Amino acid sequence: MxxxxxxxxxxxxxxxxxxxxxxxxxxxxxxxxxxxxxxxxxxxxxxxxxxxxxxxxxxxxxxxxxxxxxxxxxxxxxxxxxxxxxxxxxxxxxxxxxxxxxxxxxxxxxxxxxxxxxxxxxxxxxxxxxxxxxxxxxxxxxxxxxxxxxxxxxxxxxxxxxxxxxxxxxxxxxxxxxxxxxxxxxxxxxxxxxxxxxxxxxxxxxxxxxxxxxxxxxxxxxxxxxxxxxxxxxxxxxxxxxxxxxxxxxxxxxxxMTEEAGDATSLCGRETVQIRARGSFDLEEWRIRLEQVADVRANPFLLKAELPEGERLVLFPDGRTLVQGTEDPVRAKTLYARYIGM
Incomplete structure (x- = not known):
């Protein structure tokens, strides 16, 4: 300018x-x-x-x-x-x-x-x-x-x-x-x-x-x-x-207060729990995996999977996952372990 x-x-x-x-x-x-x-x-x-x-x-x-x-x-x-x-x-x-x-x-x-x-x-x-x-x-x-x-x-x-x-x-x-x-x-x-x-x-x-x-x-x-x-x-x-x-x-x-991998953080008032992985996510790899069991939508920045149980997983390349549809960290970790692995 x-x-x-x-x-x-x-x-x-x-x-x-x-x-x-x-x-x-x-x-x-x-x-x-x-x-x-x-x-x-x-x-x-x-x-x-x-x-x-x-x-x-x-x-x-x-x-x-x-x-x-x-x-x-x-x-x-x-x-x-x-x-x-x-x-x-x-x-x-x-x-x-x-x-x-x-x-x-x-x-x-x-x-x-x-x-x-x-x-x-x-x-x-x-x-x-x-x-x-x-x-x-x-x-x-x-x-x-x-x-x-x-x-x-x-x-x-x-x-x-x-x-x-x-x-x-x-x-x-x-x-x-x-x-x-x-x-x-x-x-x-x-x-x-x-x-x-x-x-x-x-x-x-x-x-x-x-x-x-x-x-x-x-x-x-x-x-x-x-x-x-x-x-x-x-x-x-x-x-x-x-x-x-x-x-x-x-x-x-x-x-x-550094966050440990696997820690679950409830996002206040949003029916969402955030969980961190130990590494990053390859979204294309996870699209292929999750398409076998869920309705998946993806773009270059994130992947969203509608689970049979009713909740949703949103994966980001930096290793974060949002478990949407619950405020219970235990429930979120259960779903995370089931579909992503702890």
Whole structure:
């Protein structure tokens, strides 16, 4: 993209004095990581790409389903019909929006084993996840590497957002204890799209403030709102807890929790259990095997098998399997052992 085209594309954004030409240049030199390309993640990626952030890396472990289309703005019916991984579908759409941004799509689960690689070269992390296990992983990695973490969450008509900056604010663990983080999910009580857009926009604007260097305008609070019942309030971020190992830089608990092969993780509210294999999957090989006993659909990114028992197996090349149709890890492991082997 030449200078004239760049000036034209971002002209309205540069007219906004807190950004201006200098801020726009800064955005073009920055790299952000978005973890989770569902409802929040698609809005976040859309904002970052349209704003001209130089590199936008995003990671997601899932594929597009029809139930996503109500609120996940980058996907369409063709993506759902073809079982396209969200990261790939997002990359295809975003590349047509701004070819001047470097897009890095990663089809994977963000874990303690790959978070260092995902964080490499990143200036800021945006939370597009739907679970606190991954949020604590991002929180710990961000504070380890001194990278701001922009938290966001939405369910029903409610949402919240805050930016945590290592060395300047408390971390997520200081605000929300791991024992307090379980609760309602979009898959149990639903969600409306407007709250997703609002929360992600709150996250995006805090990200832009940091990326252009306007730290004095940063919101020093957790914003919470309910757009259906017309509630809004802010809670000032508390100081770091004296005993917080993450803020103190002594220990990062989530980074120690490496997943063992064969471990089963229930994905909250989704009637899905994720199991990791000891190695990778050759999808063509597994298509041939499973076609003998199941109705199989496959593309270059995943394989989906409808089992005679009623559940579904979704295999990914990186060794992950989603057992859909159950929340019981024991049942999931039984099916996995029966068709894949432990």
């Amino acid at each position: 030449d200078t004239e085209e760049r000036t034209s594309r971002y002209s309205r954004q540069m007219l906004f004095k807190p950004i201006g030409p200098d801020g726009q240049r800064a955005l073009g030199e920055r790299a952000v990581l978005i973890v989770g390309m569902g409802a929040l993640g698609t809005v976040l990626a859309n904002h970052m790409v349209r704003a001209g952030v130089g590199t936008v890396r995003f990671v997601d472990r899932d594929y597009v389903e029809s139930s996503n289309l109500q609120r996940q703005m980058l996907y369409d019916e063709d993506d759902a019909a073809s079982l396209t991984p969200k990261a790939i579908a997002a990359q295809r759409r975003l590349s047509r929006i701004n070819s001047g941004v470097k897009l890095e799509a990663v089809v994977a689960d963000a874990t303690a084993s790959n978070i260092d690689e995902l964080m490499d070269g990143i200036d800021l992390v945006l939370d597009g996840t739907d679970n606190f296990q991954t949020r604590y992983l991002l929180n710990d990695a961000c504070f380890k590497y001194g990278v701001p973490f922009v938290y966001g969450g939405s369910v029903a008509s409610r949402g919240m957002s805050a930016i945590f900056v290592p060395g300047e604010t408390a971390c997520l663990r200081c605000l929300i204890e791991p024992t307090e983080s379980a609760g309602e999910t979009c898959d149990t009580i639903g969600v409306i799209a407007p709250i997703v857009d609002i929360v992600a926009s709150y996250q995006a604007v805090e990200a832009l403030k940091h990326l252009v260097g306007d730290s004095k305008s940063r919101r020093p609070s957790l914003a919470t709102l309910d757009v259906w019942h017309n509630h809004y309030y802010e809670m000032k971020l508390p100081p770091s807890r004296p005993d917080c190992p993450v803020c103190g830089g002594t220990h990062y608990p989530a980074l120690d």
